Amino acid sequence: GNSVTQMEGPVTLSEEAFLTINCTYTATGYPSLFWYVQYPGEGLQLLLKATKADDKGSNKGFEATYRKETTSFHLEKGSVQVSDSAVYFCALSDQGGKLIFGQGTELSVKP
Amino acid sequence: EAGVVQSPRYKIIEKKQPVAFWCNPISGHNTLYWYRQNLGQGPELLIRYENEEAVDDSQLPKDRFSAERLKGVDSTLKIQPAELGDSAVYLCASSPPRTYNEQFFGPGTRLTVL
Numbered sequence: 001g002n003s004v005t006q007m008e009g010p011v012t013l014s015e016e017a018f019l020t021i022n023c024t025y026t027a028t029g030y031p032s033l034f035w036y037v038q039y040p041g042e043g044l045q046l047l048l049k050a051t052k053a054d055d056k057g058s059n060k061g062f063e064a065t066y067r068k069e070t071t072s073f074h075l076e077k078g079s080v081q082v083s084d085s086a087v088y089f090c091a092l093s094d095q096g097g098k099l100i101f102g103q104g105t106e107l108s109v110k111p
Numbered sequence: 112e113a114g115v116v117q118s119p120r121y122k123i124i125e126k127k128q129p130v131a132f133w134c135n136p137i138s139g140h141n142t143l144y145w146y147r148q149n150l151g152q153g154p155e156l157l158i159r160y161e162n163e164e165a166v167d168d169s170q171l172p173k174d175r176f177s178a179e180r181l182k183g184v185d186s187t188l189k190i191q192p193a194e195l196g197d198s199a200v201y202l203c204a205s206s207p208p209r210t211y212n213e214q215f216f217g218p219g220t221r222l223t224v225l
Contacts, residue, residue, distance in 0.1 A: 032212050034212075036216075041218075042218060043114075043115070043202065043216040043217050043219055044154070044202065044204075044216040045216070046213060046214075046215075049212065049213070051212065089153050089154075091153070093212055096167065097142070097159070097206070097212070098156050098159070098167065099144075099146075099154070099214060101153025101154050101155070102153050103151065103152050103153050104151070104152070104153050
């Protein structure tokens with residue numbers, strides 16, 4: 001079945017450091033891929049998405065590229081801020097619109 | 112534009128008691144989802160509605176869980192009786208017609224079963 005695996009947290013970085021959160025997936029067909037973010041005490045928010053191979057999703061300085069050959073969708077940001085501290089979820093959407101999430105990666109950015 | 116509204120935000124109950132959660136989706140969103148998020152895990156779909164019809168309830172534990180969306184707008188998820196393992200955050204999400212790729216989530220209801 002379809003599944004998403006992302007790197008375990010917590011990830012602790014200093015402000016302005018480079019961020020990578022790895023995400024790989026297993027799916028039949030051609031799923032859409034997403035990164036959602038959950039700030040403390042808030043609901044999940046869509047951060048970025050990509051709907052086909054080689055697409056790059058970007059938002060708020062975050063980027064992720066849909067790599068079909070490596071079945072990956074790694075999240076990157078060149079310079080993190082304290083306000084980026086949150087839990088990040090990688091997800092895929094199958095043909096029927098069902099979202100399948102990874103287990104989440106907690107990011108903590110220290111000043 | 113108002114987001115997805117859920118209530119209550121927190122609920123603490125004794126095991127074997129019933130509990131209900133309410134969700135009001137974004138206006139105009141005909142697709143509504145209920146997810147369960149266990150501690151340290153990603154959300155898992157329980158049920159998906161297209162208007163008032165449940166089109167995917169394969170992951171809903173039907174012996175104790177039920178859901179309804181009678182008028183195709185707001186929805187209620189019920190657990191009766193609750194078990195200790197039901198402690199989790201219950202998330203509601205909605206999406207516009209024919210736009211499954213973008214789901215908007217509510218803040219969730221955190222359920223603690225003692």
